[in-house]
Amino acid sequence: MSKKKKCEMVYEESKDVFFAKMSLILLLINPFQYFIGLLGIRYIEVISSSALIILMLIKNRKYLNNFSIDSVSLYLFFSLAVMISGFSYQDYLINWIGIIYFLLFSTLPWYVLGRKTINYKSTISYLTSHNFVIFLFVGLMYLHKSFLGIVKVGDMGLSYAALPIAILSTYALFSGKKKMQLIYLFFSLFIIVTVGSRGPLLAYLAYVIIYMLINFKKHYILVTIVTVLGSVFYFNFYKAISYIVNFLAKKDIYSRTLYKILDGTITSGTGRDSLFEESIYLIRNNPFTGVGIGVERIHIFENVYSAMGRSQMLSSSYPHNLFIELIVQFGVVIGLLISAIILVITIKAIFTGDSYSKNFALIFFGIGFMQLMVSSSYLLSPYFFYFIGIAWTIAAKRSKRKYCVTQEKRRQIHENCNNTNG
Template identity: 30%
Template sequence: MKIIIDRARKEWAYSLFVVLFMFRINFLTLNSIIFGKGMVYQGLKYAMYFGILILFLISFGEKFRIIHKDVLILYSIVGLMTLATCIVDKSTIEVIKGENLINGIFISGLSGFLLYRCVENYDLLYNVFKKVGYLVISYATVIVLTTQIGTAYMGFSYAILVFILLELYDGLFEKNMFSLAFGIIGTVVNILGGTRGSILCIATFLLIFLLFSKRYKIVLFVSILGFTFFLCYDKILALFTELASTLGVESRIIDALSGLNMNSIAYTNGRTSITDVSLELIKSNPLGYGFLGERAQLNDAIYWFTTNGYAHNIFLELILQFGVIIGTVIIIFMIYKIIRFLIYYDYREKNMALAIVFLCYCVNLFVSRSYTTTFEFWAFWGILNGLRRRE
């Protein structure tokens, strides 16, 4: 008997596949906080991958029968750049092996561009994203209330961040109070168990809402609320501290805002050293070290890096890789494309909504992570390239 799945179901399966494929590593991060690496963790891991495989098989024939030319060009260029750097600098090969960058870049990273170029129904994808977000934020809330996150705070923070931003978007721009409630809960959970980079992303989103929503009463209300926050900062911080203590949560962010020990908000966690070394490397070779070639240089220059050295700033990373001239051109081009997108941005279109969410998420690339392996970074450019093709 032949099983027939109509196109609408295939589109639904593909939307769920896109969301779960992006979330798969973060799902394992959340589970490892609760279950460690034991049998339960392994069972959930294989269940996740099996579900993703089934969704992929359902939607494969419909979505991947044609690969867009720009996707092939992107993969080819990145592949050739990687190969060229490995030929010129053999130490890059060891970095790629040590960090598993073939998987990190070509599967986890660039797949964002591939998958979002294949999306046709952004309304459906948006709704699937929103519903999965309810589950993710609920799960994350349980983790914060029942488990000490410890050293996993960074993975936890970024695991739930994109869903928090989407729920806030749906709540503020689309006036969905249910989504707004989840967005607010997610924001509190992220503050309790997150990083300074994630708070920066959320603040950027709120700024975009103030600039583009045209809901002037809310803008005025938020402005007054923000002003009140700064006036009552100490009291609000004390309230959050008391809340965390009552819940038994050890919050790195609250410690940072309180200025406790090495968790002070001004503590750069080694980023000053990384920036200084990056600038010295640029001075030593203004022509650049090639795609991924800067990692071996940073590993040699910073003693506490092993094979995981990257600039922790997307602009420095691009200039280190492509040199001062070409790197600056790439940066200017990116800024131009983002400004152009914001000029024509329409919050009612779901593809633009997702692009805004991913753009805000990528603000953390100025202080953390690498653009080369960030799914959301490439997804943003996939959506923008799709918009250009439609035009």
């Protein structure tokens, strides 16, 4: 092997390791921001985490050469859109600056990283083998909150921080890897069920169901067993939930999610109906242009939260649904177009990729996409932009491969016709 070839192999291996490490760092952002936030300095969580990412990208810029056209276009699109939206932020300039900072330095860079991450096999292996790191950080986060007595029911930060542990350990166990992952799974599910809100549980169940659908041929025996056990649980659903609730109650553990399932109120009382109503009102009044990026927050804050006497809720004044948020911001036509593109590349990435690519996409679908159906905002979610970067890469590669195959077939047919005519 030539020296040049060896250098190229070393470069590719180090590049794959770098992107795998960055994906792990992404999953540690939540606990990292929690511990940094203990310093009590305003905005320190966001500034420190984004600064860390930017510094790492600058230090390893040799792996980021040749930015894709879509990455540049996305930056230009959001930069222009957020600048235009600035005219509606006269009384909320600090929030406008915050959105600009979030987009340009905290979330969009992860789209670029998602587009550059292409060795899905090694990245999945790296994440599952380093699941203990996430387990350690989230465990420390849980212990610290317990020590301070601030672990509360519906703790979204803690439960969403535990979600990657549950998904990665489930993938590892389905793949027949270390039994230590069982401990990680039980720990993360314990937090999600007893402390968390309904979103993380929904995301985890969606991941498991889709995993079984796309990996049935590979693990058909295991999937069949899980399906049978799941069916038995379903037909004894309330009896099983009642048993779990009573068991936890004896241990002085209360789960709002399980109680709401038992009472049949799991889909009610979310407190978001007024947010949806205000968002629909804004869509009806701005069907073609939308209100602009983040501008719906001002309306929701002034017309919903301020009326309720909650004057500190501007940062949470978003629709809590990805597709409604896109439509209210960009209008019906552009909003639906963006939503359609997201759905198409998501379906292509998860259901038509090879084994490693679709499972890698599914992991971050569960972590970063499902949350946006019921909570948070895409503007604040590095997980979402990372997932979209992954999905776009996988979908684009498949489309390109299909195009190349079609062109090759056409060339062969043309040659055969020429030979026959000759």
